[in-house]
Every structure is written in C-alpha cells, then in structure tokens.
Amino acid sequence: MIKISVRKKLHLAHGSSMLSVDAELPAQAFTALYGPSGAGKTTLLKIIAGLLQPEEGIIEVNGETWLNTHRKINMPIQKRSIGFVFQDFALFPNMTVRENLLYALPNRKQTDVIESLLTKVHLKNLANRKPDTLSSGQKQRVALIRALMRKPQLLLLDEPLSALDDAMRQHLQQELTSFYQEYGMNVLIVSHHLPEIIKLSNQVLQLEGGQLIKAGTPDMLFNLEQNPDQLQLIGEVLSVDEQQVKLWVEHSMISIPLSDNTALWKAGDKVTIACHTRDLRFKKLS
Numbered sequence: 001m002i003k004i005s006v007r008k009k010l011h012l013a014h015g016s017s018m019l020s021v022d023a024e025l026p027a028q029a030f031t032a033l034y035g036p037s038g039a040g041k042t043t044l045l046k047i048i049a050g051l052l053q054p055e056e057g058i059i060e061v062n063g064e065t066w067l068n069t070h071r072k073i074n075m076p077i078q079k080r081s082i083g084f085v086f087q088d089f090a091l092f093p094n095m096t097v098r099e100n101l102l103y104a105l106p107n108r109k110q111t112d113v114i115e116s117l118l119t120k121v122h123l124k125n126l127a128n129r130k131p132d133t134l135s136s137g138q139k140q141r142v143a144l145i146r147a148l149m150r151k152p153q154l155l156l157l158d159e160p161l162s163a164l165d166d167a168m169r170q171h172l173q174q175e176l177t178s179f180y181q182e183y184g185m186n187v188l189i190v191s192h193h194l195p196e197i198i199k200l201s202n203q204v205l206q207l208e209g210g211q212l213i214k215a216g217t218p219d220m221l222f223n224l225e226q227n228p229d230q231l232q233l234i235g236e237v238l239s240v241d242e243q244q245v246k247l248w249v250e251h252s253m254i255s256i257p258l259s260d261n262t263a264l265w266k267a268g269d270k271v272t273i274a275c276h277t278r279d280l281r282f283k284k285l286s
C-alpha cells in the first residue's frame, strides 16, 4: 500500500496556492494522476521521488517510511526504490543509449536485461547513438526502459508516452501493462489521455488547483458505474448567433439550434453533451 499525505505551497503565475493531497493506494495499483495543466501533478511526483520537499508530509510505500516531516524522516532519493520518467528524460548527452542504460544498471554484469528491453521497445539498432541524435519519442523510450531496469517498487511516469505516434503508443501501453504484471510493482502515471487512463489504470486521482477532488476506479470516475447507458462528452462553444450554436466536440464541429437553454452560452464555454447509447450508431474503422 502507498500512503501519501502532503502539503506544499505552489507558486502560481498569479499568487500562490497549496498542493494538498491525502490518498491511500492499494498495493500494486496502477494509478493515473489526472487533471488540468498546473494542477500539481508533476510536483506531487517529484515530492514522492524525493526531488522536492513539501512543507509537511508523509509518504509510506509498502510499509516503509520515505518521508515523515513530523518525525524528521527524509529517505534520500537513491535509497527509494523508484524508477521515474520525467518530461526532460535526463539522459547523459555524452553517453550512447546503451551506456546510459548500463550506467543505471544495478548489476553491471546483467547486460542481457538491457538487450532484452531494447528489443522490446524497438531500439536495438539505435543503441550506439547519442541522445542528441534521437527523436523525442525515442528518448522517451530510452528513459522508460532505464526506469524499468531496476524493477522498482514504485514507477513514476510523467506523460511517458506523449511524444509517441499512435502505433508506438499502443505498443508501449501493452509493454507497460506486461511489465507491471510481471514485476508486481506500483505505477503512478500522469496522463492527459483519457482512453489511455481507462485502458491502463485501476485507480485514478483527479487533481485540480492543487486539491485532490476525486479518487477511485476509472469506472467510478468516468461514468460507467453511475450511467452505463449514457454517453457524456465535453464540448467547447465556438460561436453563438441568432439561430445556432457551434460546438467543438471530440474531433468534429457540430451545430445545434439556439434554445432557451443554449441562448446564454458564449464562445469558450465548456458544456456537456449527453445521449443514450440506444441513439448511437457504431462503425468499425479498421
């Protein structure tokens, strides 16, 4: 089980706010951290990793105390059993991909682990290249396997698949799921990609303005338990004129007639659109 209870002052563009999160995650949970930009997701991961100090906090992982500000415990980062992928990847520029991985390997003799992971993420033929010569997606994959190599108790991932195209993203989602199952570890992943969250995670923490506003399973948070036969979408109002309202919903623009309900809407408003599943038409794309 992972216990997180932290308070940290956040410096926002306009003033300050408090990151305040209290959560308990079951053992071996795959947890998604979800919320708008600036909600405090990366800050929370950095506090758990030991890269940032909160004003107040307790972090316990599988019975071990990593941080307890009341008891003045602050386990050094290298003693925490973590692997992490942050948005800057932090690869050594003067080392090749293989050397970067070798450097992070606890037992330098077990190089077969590196070779097998390189193959799994389709990077074997780039192993002798320096990070500067790789695309963002390739660097992201190097950072991901470097984080996995030590089989950490807790894997912290800050949008680890964001720079990948759809095919590689899906491939790595499968690989992540099998690593997670095989290693029996805890994963905490920041993602903005709802289908990814629903596919990968079994717990979700939703943050907004530094506050934990919802916690639970994806089914609880994303409608399935309350309204399994209701489709709910979020749209944005593009324009309103005397006759119609234009909305951007998912990947298309739709137009609806002006009514008493929609007459007060204005461009930029976020709105929800709900319909019953019996009214939907489905078509396979490929």
Ligand SMILES: Nc1ncnc2c1ncn2[C@@H]1O[C@H](COP(=O)(O)OP(=O)(O)OP(=O)(O)O)[C@@H](O)[C@H]1O
Binding pocket: 009, 010, 011, 012, 013, 035, 036, 037, 038, 039, 040, 041, 042, 043, 044, 052
């Ligand atoms: N070390 C820090 N100390 C105090 N405040 C910080 C620190 N680092 C970032 N902040 C501020 O805290 C807020 C939350 O930042 P954070 O990077 O955690 O958000 P986020 O939810 O990860 O956003 P995004 O989805 O854009 O990555 C921001 O306003 C940021 O400026």
